[in-house]
Amino acid sequence: MPNTKRRRLFRGAATAVALTLGGTALAACGSDEGDGEAGSGPVSLTYWTWTPGMDKVVDLWNKGPGKKDRITVTVKKQASGDTLVTKILTAHKAGKAPDLVQAEYQALPTLVSNDALADISGEVGGAKEKFAEGVWQQTTLGTDAVYAVPQDIGPMMFYYREDLFQQYGLKVPTTWEQFAETARALKKKAPDKDLTTFSANDSGLFAGLAQQAGAKWWTTQGEQWKVGINDPATQKVAEFWGGLVEEGAIDNQPMYTPAWNKALNTGKQIAWVSAVWAPGTLTTAAPDTKGKWAMAPLPQWSTGENVTGSWGGSSTAVTTDSKHKEAAAKFAAWLNTDGEALNALAKESGIYPASTAAQLSGAFTKSPEYFANQADFYTKAAEIAQTTAPSAWGPNVNVAYTAFKDAFGSAAKNKSDFTAALDTMQEATVADLKKQGFEVSE
Amino acid sequence: MTTARRRPYGVKGAPYGFLLPATILFALFFALPIGYAVWLSFRKVKVSGLGLGSGARREVWAGLENYTAALTDSELLGGALRVLAYGCIVVPVMLGLALLFALMLDSEKVRFAPFTRLAIFLPYAIPGVVAALLWGFLYLPDVSPFYFVLDKLGLPQPDLLDGGPLYLALSNIAVWGGTGFNMIVIYTSLRSIPAEVYEAAKLDGATPLQIALRIKIPMVAPSLVLTFFFSIIATLQVFSEPTTLKPLTNSVPTTWSPLMKVYQDAFGKGDIHAAAAQATIIALATLLLSFGFLRAANRRQKQEAAR
Numbered sequence: 001m002p003n004t005k006r007r008r009l010f011r012g013a014a015t016a017v018a019l020t021l022g023g024t025a026l027a028a029c030g031s032d033e034g035d036g037e038a039g040s041g042p043v044s045l046t047y048w049t050w051t052p053g054m055d056k057v058v059d060l061w062n063k064g065p066g067k068k069d070r071i072t073v074t075v076k077k078q079a080s081g082d083t084l085v086t087k088i089l090t091a092h093k094a095g096k097a098p099d100l101v102q103a104e105y106q107a108l109p110t111l112v113s114n115d116a117l118a119d120i121s122g123e124v125g126g127a128k129e130k131f132a133e134g135v136w137q138q139t140t141l142g143t144d145a146v147y148a149v150p151q152d153i154g155p156m157m158f159y160y161r162e163d164l165f166q167q168y169g170l171k172v173p174t175t176w177e178q179f180a181e182t183a184r185a186l187k188k189k190a191p192d193k194d195l196t197t198f199s200a201n202d203s204g205l206f207a208g209l210a211q212q213a214g215a216k217w218w219t220t221q222g223e224q225w226k227v228g229i230n231d232p233a234t235q236k237v238a239e240f241w242g243g244l245v246e247e248g249a250i251d252n253q254p255m256y257t258p259a260w261n262k263a264l265n266t267g268k269q270i271a272w273v274s275a276v277w278a279p280g281t282l283t284t285a286a287p288d289t290k291g292k293w294a295m296a297p298l299p300q301w302s303t304g305e306n307v308t309g310s311w312g313g314s315s316t317a318v319t320t321d322s323k324h325k326e327a328a329a330k331f332a333a334w335l336n337t338d339g340e341a342l343n344a345l346a347k348e349s350g351i352y353p354a355s356t357a358a359q360l361s362g363a364f365t366k367s368p369e370y371f372a373n374q375a376d377f378y379t380k381a382a383e384i385a386q387t388t389a390p391s392a393w394g395p396n397v398n399v400a401y402t403a404f405k406d407a408f409g410s411a412a413k414n415k416s417d418f419t420a421a422l423d424t425m426q427e428a429t430v431a432d433l434k435k436q437g438f439e440v441s442e
Numbered sequence: 443m444t445t446a447r448r449r450p451y452g453v454k455g456a457p458y459g460f461l462l463p464a465t466i467l468f469a470l471f472f473a474l475p476i477g478y479a480v481w482l483s484f485r486k487v488k489v490s491g492l493g494l495g496s497g498a499r500r501e502v503w504a505g506l507e508n509y510t511a512a513l514t515d516s517e518l519l520g521g522a523l524r525v526l527a528y529g530c531i532v533v534p535v536m537l538g539l540a541l542l543f544a545l546m547l548d549s550e551k552v553r554f555a556p557f558t559r560l561a562i563f564l565p566y567a568i569p570g571v572v573a574a575l576l577w578g579f580l581y582l583p584d585v586s587p588f589y590f591v592l593d594k595l596g597l598p599q600p601d602l603l604d605g606g607p608l609y610l611a612l613s614n615i616a617v618w619g620g621t622g623f624n625m626i627v628i629y630t631s632l633r634s635i636p637a638e639v640y641e642a643a644k645l646d647g648a649t650p651l652q653i654a655l656r657i658k659i660p661m662v663a664p665s666l667v668l669t670f671f672f673s674i675i676a677t678l679q680v681f682s683e684p685t686t687l688k689p690l691t692n693s694v695p696t697t698w699s700p701l702m703k704v705y706q707d708a709f710g711k712g713d714i715h716a717a718a719a720q721a722t723i724i725a726l727a728t729l730l731l732s733f734g735f736l737r738a739a740n741r742r743q744k745q746e747a748a749r
Contacts, residue, residue, distance in 0.1 A: 086709045110712070113493040141494065200692050223491040257690045259584035268584075395493050402710045406695040413604070413692040432711065437489040 042070040043327045046098035048088065049316075050080035051151075053348030057335070060344055065334055071327045073100070082398055085110060092116040092321060099322035100332060103148060104314045105138040106207070106397040109218070111317070112147050113395040118318045119145035123329030130337050130355050134390045139315055141393075142220065147317055149332045150354035151345075154275035154312030155385040156208050159282070161270040162294040162373070168270075172296045176240055179299045183249040186270070196271045197251035197260065198241045200408040203401035205255075205273070208309030209241075210234040211389050213301055218394025224441040225394060225433060230426040235419055236301070242411065242418025252412040261285040273298065275311040276352045276381050279368035291373050297384050307389050313354065352381070359385060396432050403428035483508050483718035508719035518720060521700040522727075524609075528699075529677035531613040532620075537669055539617065540624035544662075545654050547625075548632045559629070563622035570619065574686035577615045582690060603691040615683050620676065624669040631665040632658060667739045671732055678728050681705070700724050 047058065055075045062072055076098065078084045085107045091097040092114065103111055111117045124146055128136055131150050139148040160172060168189045173179040183195040199205060210217070215233040219226045228234075244250045251269065253259060263269040264286040272278065282293060298308045316332040318325050335341050339361070342353050346363035353359060359382040367377035374380075394400075407421035407428075433440050486504035493499060512518055543562055547555055565573065581602040583589040592599045602611040635658065643653050659666075681701040688694040696710065697703040701724065708717035 082710070086712065089712060109494070113489065114499060115497070143494070201689055220492055225492065252692065254689060254692060257582065258579055259582045259690075262584050395489075396711075399711050402696055402706060406697070409692040409695060436487055436493070436713075438493050439491055 042072070043324045044072045044074065045100060045322070045324060045328050045331065047073050047075050047100040047102075047331075048078045048084060048098045049075060049100075049102040050078050050084060051102060051345075051349045051351065053350075054345075056348045057341060057344045060340060061331060061334060064340075065338075066331070069327070069330070071324075071331060073331055078102075082107070082401075085398070088116055088319070089114050092319065095321055097319040097321040099319060099324060099328040101317050101319060102151070102314050103317050104312070105150075105310075105391065106204075106393040108139065108147055108315065108317070109141055109393050109395045110398065112141060116319055116321075117147045118320045118322065118325050118329075119147065120149075120318050120325065120329040120332070121146035123326055124149050124333045127333050127337050130357060132354075132356055132386060132388065134388050135313075135354050138391055138393065148315035149317075149329075149336045150313075150315050151336050152313050152351035153354045153385060153388070154208075154277055154310050154352070155381065155388050156212065156273065156275045156298050156309045156311050157278070157381070157384055158296045158298050159272045159274055159278050159293055160296065161267060161289065161292055163292045164267055164270045172294075173299045174297075175303055176299045176301055180240070180244060180249065183244060184247075187249055192268070194251040194263070194269050195249070196269055196273060197253055197255060197263075198245050198408075198412055199253075199255035199260075200405060200412045201254040201256065202311075203404040204311050206237070206404060206408070207391075207401075208275070208311040209237050209273070210309070211391050212298060212307050212309035213237050214307075214389065216392040217400070218392050218397075221441050224439040226441045227394070227426060227430050227433065229400060229429055230419070230422045234422060238418040238422045242421075245412055245418075246415045248415075252415065265289060276385070277312060277350075279370040279377075280350055283370045290370050293371065294374050295371065295377060295380065297380075297387075306387050308384055308387050310388055310391060315354075356382075356385075394429075394433075395438065396429060396436070399432040400425060400429040479718045480722055482715055483722050486715045487713075504715065508716050509723070511716060512720045512723055515703075517697045518700055518703055518723075521697055521703050525678065525680060525699050528609055528612055528616075528680065529674070531609060532616045532677055533670065533673045535613065536617045536620050536673060537624060537666070539621045540669065541628055541659070541666070543621070543625045544628035544632055545658060547629055548658070549650060549654075559626075562625055565619050566622040568619065570615075570682040571686050573619050574615055574683040577611070577618070578687050578690050581611055581687075603687065604693045608691075608693055612680075612683055612687070616676075616680070620673070624673070627665050627669050628662055631662045635661050663743065667736070667743075670739075671736060674732055674735065675728060678724070678731070 047054075054077075058073050058075050066072060078087065081104055084101070085103065088097055088101050088103075088111065097116060101111075103117075108117070121140075121144065127149060135150045135153055139150060140146055158172070164170075165172065168186055170182050170185060171178070173182045179195075186193055186195050207217070210233060213233040213236055215228065215231055215237070217227065217229050217231075217234070219228065241250075245252045251263075260269070261284075264272065264282065265288050267289065272282075274281070278295075283290070286293075297306070300307065316335055318328040318332060322328050335345075336353075337355055339358070342355055342358040343362035345351050346353065346358070352364075358364070360378065364378040364382075367374055371377045403425040407424040408418065410416075411418050411421040430440055484504055484506075485501050486507060488500050488502045490498055490500075546552060547559055552558075568576075580586045580588060583599060583601070589599050600607055602608070639657060639661075640653060643657055648656070679701055680699050684694050684698040685702060685705075688696065688698070696706045700720065704717045704720045704724065707713050707720065
């Protein structure tokens with residue numbers, strides 16, 4: 001929930017602390033420069049992250065490998081997602097961005113185009129094989145540089161109420177065609193229930209669905225950007241969901257509202273297209289239905305296919321303002337590839353690791369408590385994660401996401417043409433790129 | 443010699459010396475940020491090529507570009523019109539209720555006055571975001587107790603988060619939160635009317651209603667003007683209520699009110715230059731509207747006094 005007042009207060013306090021810390025970092029740097037080597041003197045780094053429990057994970061570093069290398073990391077808890085991007089850019093303008101930041105994959109091009117992130121390919125390039133190719137590619141933006149180390153990922157899956165599916169005689173859909181039929185069949189049997197809802201508030205969900213269909217929203221051609229938000233793949237996705245909303249087969253109200261929580265908790269909505277982190281959300285949104293849900297791969301566009309999209313996920317990046325880039329990169333690599341660190345991240349923060357080796361070890365050998373009925377939850381999840389389609393992010397994802405909320409919000413409300421909304425989204429994104437001066441190919 | 447010369451200078455300089463702290467604070471924390479915002483509004487970011495890597499992004503002079511873009515922006519105009527409609531509901535209803543409550547509390551027959559006063563004032567103490575969340579929950583058919591009762595009684599259940607009713611829903615939050623404050627302002631000025639005025643009126647045979655209409659309301663006119671002035675500014679700056687209701691419904695776009703558009707451009711799109719231009723325009727419009735109203739009100743009062 002946007003609690004702007006509290007956030008602002010918090011932000012003010014955090015900036016004040018960051019400023020004083022920045023001062024000490026500068027002072028420390030003065031003595032360092034004599035030696036030239038970043039690792040030779042004691043180094044203190046600041047890390048902006050929204051991951052809960054990160055301070056405990058960082059403690060492991062400060063007491064273990066960090067103590068040995070004399071690199072101390074301090075966590076500054078931040079607001080999540082786009083809010084932090086804005087804050088990093090503002091701090092970067094003043095040359096005072098922290099050494100390390102957490103950033104969602106789709107925010108990386110924005111940060112890189114503002115010259116806020118350092119190329120750490122020299123320090124972390126060796127970590128490449130620890131991650132799936134599609135995940136790693138998001139941190140290179142298709143260049144030779146590496147701008148971040150992947151932390152967590154959100155491969156998308158299909159969640160459904162096992163008991164209610166049985167009660168209404170529904171089969172778990174394996175294609176989107178079957179998904180639509182399942183929605184219609186449920187409406188026939190129980191008119192007051194919905195299979196799921198189309199949420200115009202969740203741009204990331206729609207982007208993930210388009211990604212699964214093979215959409216490439218931002219691509220480069222030489223020195224030009226090409227925006228393909230209304231490409232045939234995304235049009236197919238928009239038409240599909242728009243059709244379901246128009247015929248009333250599914251609901252059109254946003255997700256993450258009190259009403260939505262209630263719908264999940266009372267079985268008014270009996271399925272959810274979500275990602276690997278869904279157990280956490282369901283635990284708080286639908287506590288009464290614990291043990292009644294099951295997870296399956298996302299429905300496919302054609303039989304025999306096996307692809308999924310991503311919803312969420314983030315990385316650890318080093319900023320260009322950092323005076324100790326090498327030390328910061330070392331920490332980022334440890335945090336996201338070291339077994340002990342990843343175990344702690346899973347335990348303290350509940351994240352699903354990007355590192356392929358960690359996806360089946362430690363905390364992930366057992367199903368989440370909410371899904372105690374599905375013993376192979378994480379084995380299945382790891383298999384699905386391998387099928388993630390490549391993503392293509394550009395420098396103004398935030399603009400496209402806002403345009404999505406407004407255009408699809410009114411289309412969902414009026415049950416009108418979703419492809420028209422998609423065109424609006426495309427136009428707004430291209431217009432913004434052009435306005436900023438990017439070269440855009442039509 | 444020097445002391446003799448300095449003394450008259452010191453006396454002359456004293457007012458400036460006293461003004462200095464306030465002037466410095468004003469300049470540092472008011473004039474300077476505003477000046478910076480205005481300066482930003484004449485600039486823009488220019489990206490070259492793909493925009494990746496260092497030096498690809500430069501800040502350049504934009505002239506009036508941001509202003510023409512803002513003034514021809516249909517979103518901003520739409521937001522202004524929405525806020526106008528919202529203000530047409532909020533201001534009269536809120537001030538009408540505030541005046542009514544103040545007059546009732548001031549009447550001689552009132553009981554439990556301190557408690558009632560506090561009860562009406564209390565919502566003002568609740569932060570706008572909390573109030574909006576609270577009402578948002580009450581507006582959502584699936585979780586609202588009101589809808590539960592309506593459903594049980596078999597009455598129609600209007601969708602308060604859509605179309606026309608949305609304006610009523612948003613206005614309701616503002617009226618609920620703001621009436622108490624305005625009532626206190628009016629009530630305080632009612633209490634300061636000398637008792638002799640009422641005695642004289644009673645001796646002349648005026649009924650309580652006549653006293654209220656002919657004596658009390660004209661005598662609290664200045665505080666009515668003041669509350670009206672505050673309400674106009676608060677209405678033009680509406681932000682937290684629609685922003686809080688936004689995630690609950692498809693009907694509130696991210697640019698519902700002009701300030702939401704400014705916020706969206708600055709922090710959603712990261713275009714602080716366009717946002718600065720819009721903020722300047724909104725500030726000017728607010729200034730024109732509120733001071734225009736104050737001047738009109740003052741002129742009327744002077745005319746009445748001259749009569």
